[in-house]
Amino acid sequence: MSAHVAILEEFATQTNVAARAELPDHASRSRELGTHEPLFLEGDDARSVFEILSGAVCCFRVLADGRRQVISFAYPGDVIGLEHSDWYQYSCEATCPSEIRLIAKDNLFREANMNPDIGRRMLERSGDQTMRMLDHFVLLGRKSALEKVASFLLALTRRHADEDALTARITLPMTRADIADYLGITNETVSRCLTKLRLRGIIEIPMPQTILVRDIDALEELGEQET
Amino acid sequence: MSAHVAILEEFATQTNVAARAELPDHASRSRELGTHEPLFLEGDDARSVFEILSGAVCCFRVLADGRRQVISFAYPGDVIGLEHSDWYQYSCEATCPSEIRLIAKDNLFREANMNPDIGRRMLERSGDQTMRMLDHFVLLGRKSALEKVASFLLALTRRHADEDALTARITLPMTRADIADYLGITNETVSRCLTKLRLRGIIEIPMPQTILVRDIDALEELGEQET
DNA sequence: CGTGAGGTTGATCGCTTTCAACGGAGGTGG
């Protein structure tokens, strides 16, 4: 086992659900997914790793009666399915029309073996993954609905918005129900919280999928209760 | 980097919060903790790894206003602090009088380097860690209070109870408040749910810290909604 | 142009929280 593979495997295990990385272009093929089309299902053989090229996907689990918990969203540049398990432990589907690159796990490890920079870049990008999962535990267990929605918008803003712009514009590539299942609330409550934030002048919603953040400080005060 | 170290690091990153393992006896010292005495705090330099010898500890995060979310409990045989981070990303304290073995990270990696079995054993034991975190996301986001308590008792039963006994006896080495912060509810609600289970004849509570599981099937029906 | 999915809003219900009181166990000091 070479050091390069070691680094890559380290990355693979640390990255529990989704991580950003630049993967090699070789030995992969891509696939188009429509909204709500599954990429893989819980229990499937975990032979591939997936890089989101465009659109977005969500990883989730469902209970017997249909209740669903979204574990994470993945956006362009993110990679999912890197867990060290022989079968996927959650399902994954597109939340909007998306383009996904499939990479055979075998090929990926071979690539990384030849190019140490790949593993290194992946490792660098994965440092905050565990922390994000801890944040999500706190969010699910201890935050109110309004705080959950504020935290979600805040995270999206920091990740996707133009940092130069005075007013951050974020696009929601998923439905209210997807957001609700991620935050552990209902889609109606998501809607009501967004309206509440809008009426307080903290955000604007020119289109259902577009949010303008007018008062990032107020959003932080609501969503950022961390010590 | 040798293959042994690679496996150990792999383990360290996959094991986000707590994992079972047998660590080498050398190069370590032990420490006694009283109830609610901290083992380390979020932000401390992560120089050591800890093995629970007796008692129990909980890993948790707190919000600015004091709301607390317990990430995981660790019992004798469990190891915590193996994350690949320079500082602890959560706090940890004893939930009852406990004995902890401290292991310098440097020494641990050196040990594993000399004895590949150590890394291999740790890796074997860590396979279910990610799945447990996924289960906990579902529990926090989508289960009712009664289902949460049932799931918690079920997990404890499977982990600690005599498998031969007709009636499983489990000991709770933590307070109701600790359980509540783990399940994302209040201690009063934990109490009420335990009472409800008792009145239904599913469990007995001879002492506050002792639970007898009388009807494991009913407990599974309540707590085990997974598909 | 009809249809269905997604989003918003309203009204009501109910579960969980909050506030409060009480009892028991354990520890401390008079």
Next chain:
DNA sequence: CCACCTCCGTTGAAAGCGATCAACCTCACG
């Protein structure tokens, strides 16, 4: 040795927040 105190667990009453049920709207699409 006992009084006292604090922590923990339980239970009750009331309030509140989010869920549920339902109606209506817009928009994309066939």
